Amino acid sequence: MRMWAQSHLWQKPQRLNSVLAVAFALTILILGASTSANALPAFARKYGLRCSACHESWPALNNFGLKFRDNGYQLMNDRDAPIWQNPGYWPVTFRITPIWHRVSRLNQVDTYDSTTGAITGSTAQRINSTGFDLSGLDFHTGGTLEKNISFYVLPSSDSTGAFHFESVNARIDNIGGSPWLNIRLGRFELNNLLSEKRTLWLTANGGIYQTYHFSPVGDGNIAGQMGANQFGMEYMGHSVDDRTRISAALLSSNSGNVGLIMGANSYSGFFTFDQAFDAGKLGTERVGAYAFVGEAATYYLTDSSGGAGAVPIPGSGIGNKGFSRVGFYGQFYLGPHFDLNVVTQHGSDNAWFGQGYGDAIATDGDGGATATCSSPVNGPGCPPNNTPGTTLPVGSQAPTWNGYTFEARYVYSPQLIFKAVYEAERMSQQATPGTPSNLGNINNYSIGYRYNPYMTSRSGFAYFGEFNLFHQDLTGPINSAGNPTNVNTSELLFGIDFDF
């Protein structure tokens, strides 16, 4: 998943060449994955409602859309069961986003001798590239199997054409006739009030919420990314009008990868509560809190029989260590046109994660394991493994940080929305004493718009444009003086987002 990519990107400054070499590919992957939002004309067709009924601006949900989702994709109007649909109705939506974009980023670039052509070294150099592009293709399918029994399946391809299952889950709602008892099983998006899967953003760094994926530089915990779709079981309850919502999910600590490739018995929990209240002419305000706590493996058995070194064995992870992400949500409407979404986070990883333990099993991000480390574990270029007898470096401590996301939206009309987001991630304690206190800090800015030239219940279509600035301290290429630079990446993107 892109979250894995994001975290690992900042974990290995000592391998900047290789990291930056795949940065562009990851950018494309991220872009592809970030289009996996859940906006379904299939639902609109079923109920005869315009997209705008459920989406503040497609694909971001409004309160009515949130209630629809919380009811298991049902309006609760006695027309929810499939038997009410024309037999020819098939709940499938295709979504694709052709774009043009300009990316400006700093790379580690080889330098050459002008006469011999031999490589003489390397330096940091900015590369600007433009071009037409294509994000992934999503096949959204979801709806009711019977009243109060629903499903959601999202096979999604990235820009290379590789498919993975972004979401696969079934849910049973209103058990015993109570909206307070709903169960979901499978791979699903966590109950984040500010949904990343329904984000209005499509740039590589703006299309994900940094707060949902932040990981300290060198940190080996891949399980703590709340923006990633996760495998597990979720209990969810809400009031009839959806003003009060609670959820608790038991998850495998594998960052949503299939096949039990990570820890043998590693679980985490994600808990949320939020409450909305009327504020007169201002609108409906909502505040809430979340906690993502759990454990993930730091030790893997290895197999060297293949001659490729001590390759970690998928599924053998033990030596669980803890992590936590806690914070607040806020969704504040300031009249009918303007709203501000706020997410805060205080994150903490065990000191073992802080020293890079935990990610010995490389994942391809699409639900599979890829053993890419050909050297013995703990060897050069390979992530460390918490084998018996291993001790942490003296002074190692649990890395902690704080994150803030502010997303503002100005809804000029149901067809035109302007948007802006600012994110700040700040390390409060580095894992290794003496590390620069700002190493890995992030500032992320995006502005943009989406314009829907028409609104019907048959398809979604939007012109959109975005500009993103991404900055991270001390994780860029090594400059000519031998010092790490800051990452400064910008992306300008225009395109057409449509589904049908």
Added chain:
Amino acid sequence: MNSLKPMRFISAGLFTAIPCTAILGLFLAIGSTPRAFAQEAPDVGPKPPVVVKPRESHIGNITGHSADGKSDYRRYCAGCHGDYGDSNGENAIWLDPKPRDFTIATFKCRSTLTGTLPTDEDLFNTIGRGLTNSNMPVWNTFTKQQKADLVAYIKIFSPRWEHEKAGTPITIPAEPAVTIDSISHGKALFTKLECWKCHGTHGEGDGPSASTLTDSKDNPIRPYNFALGKNDSRFKCGSTNQDIYKIFMTGVDGTPMPSFADVIQPNDAWDLVHFLRTLQVNRHSKENEVLSAAHGVIPPYVDKTPAPAAAPADSKSPGGGQ
């Protein structure tokens, strides 16, 4: 802490952003096709044929303004009810029953007598409650202010709101205790008033006239099926006993369901409510508890008045348990 160099960075972005804004303008121009406009709401598409006056609604201490309801109407309502409130939204052709036509200001769910305009609160409650057995959702995620603004907005579509005042809400007397006698009397009224002709002898919506019914716009319409509902069952205009009372005392305007306000007395109406509840055989209710205590048998109603018109000889006798 190293600092970002924002000016250099931003200027580089702006250098690219300016020409790309031109591309954006082109995109927008391409997107603004006449066809797209044809589906849009009054403020961005063709002007409405009639200049409408601003309207207000008053629900408790909340005042709704039509101007404030316009955006939400476009967002949530126009797809079915149409940009001009004439029930010709792009989805209307697919819906059954058809969406309400606000231009004629005839509303099903009222607390006022048949033929009169509903109160603002009636419309307010309908938005928040939704209409079961239709595509009208439960819009209970709206704030009270949003609903009040929408009530004001839908009043701009008909001149009736300019010339008429809302009717006076009917008075609903306190509900008497449920007894087997009240259920028995209600059953007799169900027969006498010929409710069974549409709703069927067991309330299953299969009476002899059911297949012939149309609404005021000649669209086919089905009578309510009491037997389908379970504990979460709702009627078109509510779910409580008071709501049932109100429905048949005010009628469901625009449908063949008449008002019985001139036909039966309040206490008799409550008896009919108690009987109707027994037709919901899968619903837990005090009426069904009373009926169960009577071993599921509704005794014949003893009255000195002349016998009511008999049901067809081949029809089933109304009422649960017989």
